[in-house]
Amino acid sequence: MKQLRTYVITVNYHGSADTANCLASLERSTVPVKTVVVDNTPDDPALEKALSPFENIKLIRAPENLGFGRGNNLGIDWALQQPDCEYILILNNDATIKADAIKRMEAAMDTHPEAAIVTARIVLAEDESKLWYGGGEVDWRRGGSQVPGVLGPAAAPLAMQSRHVSFASGCAMLVRREVLERYGGFDERYFMYEEDLELGLRLTNEGWKIWYEPSAIIVHKGQGSLRREQGSRFIGAWMPDNPNLSFYAYHIMKNRLLTMKQYMKGKDRIRFYVYFPLFLLAKLFRFALHRRWRAIQAMYDGWRAYRDEIRKAMP
Structure with missing residues (x-):
């Protein structure tokens, strides 16, 4: 055996x-x-x-x-x-x-x-x-x-x-x-x-x-x-028609910020600080265009949750 x-x-x-x-x-x-x-x-x-x-x-x-x-x-x-x-x-x-x-x-x-x-x-x-x-x-x-x-x-x-x-x-x-x-x-x-x-x-x-x-x-x-959705149709998680968009946006915002703060170094840090704000602005514009106001609020709440985690970790 x-x-x-x-x-x-x-x-x-x-x-x-x-x-x-x-x-x-x-x-x-x-x-x-x-x-x-x-x-x-x-x-x-x-x-x-x-x-x-x-x-x-x-x-x-x-x-x-x-x-x-x-x-x-x-x-x-x-x-x-x-x-x-x-x-x-x-x-x-x-x-x-x-x-x-x-x-x-x-x-x-x-x-x-x-x-x-x-x-x-x-x-x-x-x-x-x-x-x-x-x-x-x-x-x-x-x-x-x-x-x-x-x-x-x-x-x-x-x-x-x-x-x-x-x-x-x-x-x-x-x-x-x-x-x-x-x-x-x-x-x-x-x-x-x-x-x-x-x-x-x-x-x-x-x-x-x-x-x-x-x-x-x-x-x-x-x-x-x-x-x-509907058999073989896939909806991107960031797409405005994702029914769980607010949940996704909150956790992705908080967790990506936590991960990057802890692990990015050197050129990777530069890449993140240059590109990530543009990435977020594009998402916010698209959500506003489709009136996904709760998703926009969720992204802000995710940032606040990240900030709170950082404050808790401070001596």
Whole structure:
């Protein structure tokens, strides 16, 4: 029998059907895994019914909706108490794995001891020939991340190239136990968005690397940074017709400012200070044109929340 090396953490929030599909795919893994489900909706009885067909599941109920980072940290903390946990796979509950994905990610960890994180090629559930993530980089101009070829061909040459990258998507990232023990999990100031970017920067600043392994394939429904509507239509998260625009704008504003203040250096700092104000002005103009006044207010509130976090950190 193969040795258990990987614990999988997935967070549920009003998504019991997606979570069940995720767990079903994990049962088909060619290497053994232990799955931890963190329920951010403890008052939702549908999850227990959805979990009933599955064995070897650890369910942790959060006292409230803790968001992505804090929810995952609950599962990480429990997994790190288990002596047979060597790696932790952070996996979105609306994602499924190809049967050999974790095996290939573990093999990449073995081959690349310099890697704190191994990330996979992520394709869209609606059309697996389209790419969701094929390796990503920090976008210092806009304070976020960029994924070359997103929504393009999943078999594009760059997407098929294994390599070191500077950004790992939180949709699916395999992290070494020793790294989480030494540097901690997700920054709990980030309720939603950019926590994966911050974690990657924290680890690469300590000299670790991020390895992208395209032979490991994850299938994602694509309801994160790009909003899905009416089947195959995608709405950019910054688009005025995004129904969750205000929520997105608030958290992106706060979290990008926090991340950039902590990690930008030298030329990257110059790029950010020159380009980011222009980026914001373009968004504000577009929101005003479409009368998305709440989104404009949310951006201001996000800036104030960032300012408050900085003040709290001052001696």
